[in-house]
Amino acid sequence: MSAIYFIVLLPLLAALFAGLGNRIIGNTVAKTVTTGALFIACALSWSIFLGFWLGDSEAIVAPAFTWIRSGTFDVAWALRVDTLTATMLIVITSVSALVHLYSWSYMAEDPDQPRFFAYLSLFTFAMLMLVTANNLLQMFFGWEGVGLASYLLIGFWFKKPSASAAAIKAFVVNRVGDLGFMMGIFGVYLVFGTISIPDILEAAPSMAGSTIGFLGGRFDTMTVLCLLLFLGAMGKSAQLGLHTWLPDAMEGPTPVSALIHAATMVTAGVFMVCRLSPLFETSEVATSVVTIVGAATCIFAATIGTVQNDIKRVIAYSTCSQLGYMFFAAGVGAYGAAMFHLLTHAFFKALLFLCAGSVIHAMHHEQDMRYYGGLRKSIPLTYWAMLLGTLAITGVGIPGTSLGFAGFFSKDAILESAYAAGGHGTGAFFVGALAALLTSFYSWRLIFLTFFGRPRWAESEHIQHALHGDHHDHPADEHDDHAHAHADNHAHDAHGVTDAHFVDTTGSGGYHPHESPLPMLVPLIVLTVGAVFGGLAFHHAFVGAEEGAGFWRGSLFFDAHLMHAAHEVPTWVKWTPFAVMLTGLVLAWLSYIKHTDWPARFTAQWSVLYDFLLNKWYFDELYNHLFVKPAFFLGRIFWKGGDQGTIDRFGPNGLAALVVQGGKVTRRLQTGYLYSYALVMLIGLAAATTWAIAR
Structure with a gap:
C-alpha cells in the first residue's frame, strides 16, 4: 500500500x-x-x-x-x-x-x-x-x-x-x-x-x-x-x-x-x-x-x-x-x-x-x-x-x-x-x-x-466582436470567461475563430461555431x-x-x-x-x-x-445589509477615527509634526550674526552658573 x-x-x-x-x-x-x-x-x-x-x-x-x-x-x-x-x-x-x-x-x-x-x-x-x-x-x-x-x-x-x-x-x-x-x-x-x-x-x-x-x-x-x-x-x-x-x-x-x-x-x-x-x-x-x-x-x-x-x-x-x-x-x-x-x-x-x-x-x-x-x-x-x-x-x-x-x-x-x-x-x-x-x-x-x-448568435456582443475582427483589448465583462487573456491582448484565432469560419446562417449573424x-x-x-x-x-x-x-x-x-x-x-x-x-x-x-x-x-x-x-432569494442583498455595510461602517470608524484620528495623529504623524515645529523654532535662532550666538552663550553660561550655585 x-x-x-x-x-x-x-x-x-x-x-x-x-x-x-x-x-x-x-x-x-x-x-x-x-x-x-x-x-x-x-x-x-x-x-x-x-x-x-x-x-x-x-x-x-x-x-x-x-x-x-x-x-x-x-x-x-x-x-x-x-x-x-x-x-x-x-x-x-x-x-x-x-x-x-x-x-x-x-x-x-x-x-x-x-x-x-x-x-x-x-x-x-x-x-x-x-x-x-x-x-x-x-x-x-x-x-x-x-x-x-x-x-x-x-x-x-x-x-x-x-x-x-x-x-x-x-x-x-x-x-x-x-x-x-x-x-x-x-x-x-x-x-x-x-x-x-x-x-x-x-x-x-x-x-x-x-x-x-x-x-x-x-x-x-x-x-x-x-x-x-x-x-x-x-x-x-x-x-x-x-x-x-x-x-x-x-x-x-x-x-x-x-x-x-x-x-x-x-x-x-x-x-x-x-x-x-x-x-x-x-x-x-x-x-x-x-x-x-x-x-x-x-x-x-x-x-x-x-x-x-x-x-x-x-x-x-x-x-x-x-x-x-x-x-x-x-x-x-x-x-x-x-x-x-x-x-x-x-x-x-x-x-x-x-x-x-x-x-x-x-x-x-x-x-x-x-x-x-x-x-x-x-x-x-x-x-x-x-x-x-x-x-x-x-x-x-x-x-x-x-x-x-x-x-x-x-x-x-x-x-x-x-x-x-x-x-x-x-x-x-x-x-x-x-x-x-x-x-x-x-x-x-x-x-x-x-x-x-x-x-440567436447574432444578438451576442461577443460574437459581434469576433465578426468585426475586434480580437484585441476585448472588454472584460461578467460573461467573459477569458477576460484575463483578452486583457493581455491574445488573439482568439487560437480557438479557431478565423474568417474562414464565418458562414452566413439564418440567425447566426455570420458566425459558425466550432467543435x-x-x-x-x-x-x-x-x-x-x-x-x-x-x-x-x-x-x-x-x-x-x-x-x-x-x-x-x-x-x-x-x-x-x-x-x-x-x-x-x-x-x-x-x-x-x-x-x-x-x-x-x-x-x-x-x-x-x-x-x-x-x-x-x-x-x-x-x-x-x-x-x-x-435575485437568488435576495440572500446577497440581505447579507449586504446585515454584515457587509455594518462591517464597512465599523471599518471606517476605526480607520478614520482610530487609525488616522488617534494612532497616526498622536503617534508617528504627531511626533513628526512636533519635530517640524521644533525645527521651525530652532531655525529662528540661526541668524548668522556673531552677537546673537554670543548672547545665547552668555545666557547659557548664566543659567549653568545659577544652577551650580543653587546646588
Whole structure:
C-alpha cells in the first residue's frame, strides 16, 4: 500500500515544479509534468479502489512522521486508506487528471499556464490530504489547503475585478464555516482527550446522553460537537446560509468549476460527515438538523436554477441542490447512498461543466444561454455528451430494472432511503421529489435553449466582436470567461475563430461555431462513460442491503436494515422520481420548444416570484445589509477615527509634526550674526552658573 504515498506526493511535487519553474520551464513542460503526475496518481488510485471493491484489501494506516508532541497532545501524520478514502481517491484523481488534460486546449491562449496548472495540482494535493487524514488536525490542514487553492483558482484572472471579488467572497464565507469546524475540533479534544479519528469514533457511544457547557448553558455533548462540525461542512459544501460564494465562484475558469465545484472541494463536507458518521449517529438532534438543512438547500437551489441564464450558474445551482441530496441522505442514516451520489455526481456534473466550457469555447466565450440556440449540428460531440450528462443528472431509468443512467441509481437510492427512514426523512422525500422535478426542468431548459431552436448568435456582443475582427483589448465583462487573456491582448484565432469560419446562417449573424479540439473532447468521452454506467456498476456495493456492509467495512456507519427497507418501499415511491423527471422534461419541452412564448408570459404574470428567484432569494442583498455595510461602517470608524484620528495623529504623524515645529523654532535662532550666538552663550553660561550655585 506504499502507493498511497505516491498518490499524495505526486501532485505536490508537480505543483512545486510548475509553480517554481513557471515561465523558465515553459508551458509544455509544466503541462506535461502536472498532467502526467495526475494520470499516474489516478491509475494508482483505481488499483487501490478495485482492491476494496473486489474484497481483496483491508483498511490500513500508513504512518509518515510525528507532527506535534506537546504534553498529552500527540499528533502523528499518517495516511488512512479504507473504502471511504479509496472512493474519494478515484473521484479526486480521475476528475483532476481529466481537467488537467482538458485545460491543455481550454487555457491554450492564457499567458500564465504554468501558474494555472500548478494551482490545479496544489488543490489536488490538499484535497488528497483531506481525505487521507487519520486525525482531525490533519483533516483541517487539507480543509484549509483546499480553501487556499480554491481562492487562487477562482481569482486566477486577477485582472478581472469580478473574479477577484468572487475569490475573496469564497474565502471569507468559508471562514465562517471553518470557525465552526475549529470549535468542533477543540470541543472533541476537550471531551475525548484526542483528535485521532478512530479513537473518537470508538469512544463516541460512551458519551451519548452527557452534557457540556456551551454559550452560557448546558447542552447535549454530542449534539454540540456534531453541529459545530456540521457548520464547517455547511461552509465548504455551500449549504443554505453559507451558499452565497458558490455561484460567484463561476467567475474562475471553467475547468476550475469542473474540478472544485462539481467533484471535489464542495463534497468535502459530505465526506467529513460520512467519515464521522458514528459520531453523528449518537445525536438525533444533529442528524435531524443535517436532514432539514440538506432538504432546504436541495429545494432552494433548484428553484433558483430554473431562472438562471448563465450556463455555468445553472450548473452551479444544480451542484448546490445535489449537495443537499447528499446531506439529507446522510441525515436519515443512508451514508452509503450519500457517498454513492457523491461518486455518480462527480462524473455527470464534471461532464456538464466541461461540456459547458466546450459550448462557451465554441461561442466565443459567450455564457448567456439566451444567445445560443441550434448548436447541436455545429458541435455534435459536445451535444451528445451534454445530453447523456443531462439524462444522468435527471435520473432517467426504469424503476425495478437495471436500465438507467448513473443519477437514476443514486438519486433514487437517496429518495427511497429517506422515505424508509420516516420522521424528517418523509418530508425530505417529498422535498427531494419536488427538487427532482425542478432539476429535470432546468436541465432540459439548458439543453433546449443551447442546442435547439433558431440560432440567436447574432444578438451576442461577443460574437459581434469576433465578426468585426475586434480580437484585441476585448472588454472584460461578467460573461467573459477569458477576460484575463483578452486583457493581455491574445488573439482568439487560437480557438479557431478565423474568417474562414464565418458562414452566413439564418440567425447566426455570420458566425459558425466550432467543435472543441481533441484534448477537450477526450475528457468528455471518458466522463460520459461514468455518467452512463457508473450507477449500474457500483449500486450493489454502495447501497446493497447485503453487499454494502462488506464493501464499506466499517469506514462509515452502514445501516443494513435501512437499506433493506429502502428496497421494500411501496411501488409509488419507486416510480415517483420517474414521474417527476418526466413532468419536468415535458414542461421544459412545452416552454422552450412547443410554446416559446410561455416563459415571457409566465414572467409577466408572476413578475414578483420571477424577480425573487432571479435575485437568488435576495440572500446577497440581505447579507449586504446585515454584515457587509455594518462591517464597512465599523471599518471606517476605526480607520478614520482610530487609525488616522488617534494612532497616526498622536503617534508617528504627531511626533513628526512636533519635530517640524521644533525645527521651525530652532531655525529662528540661526541668524548668522556673531552677537546673537554670543548672547545665547552668555545666557547659557548664566543659567549653568545659577544652577551650580543653587546646588
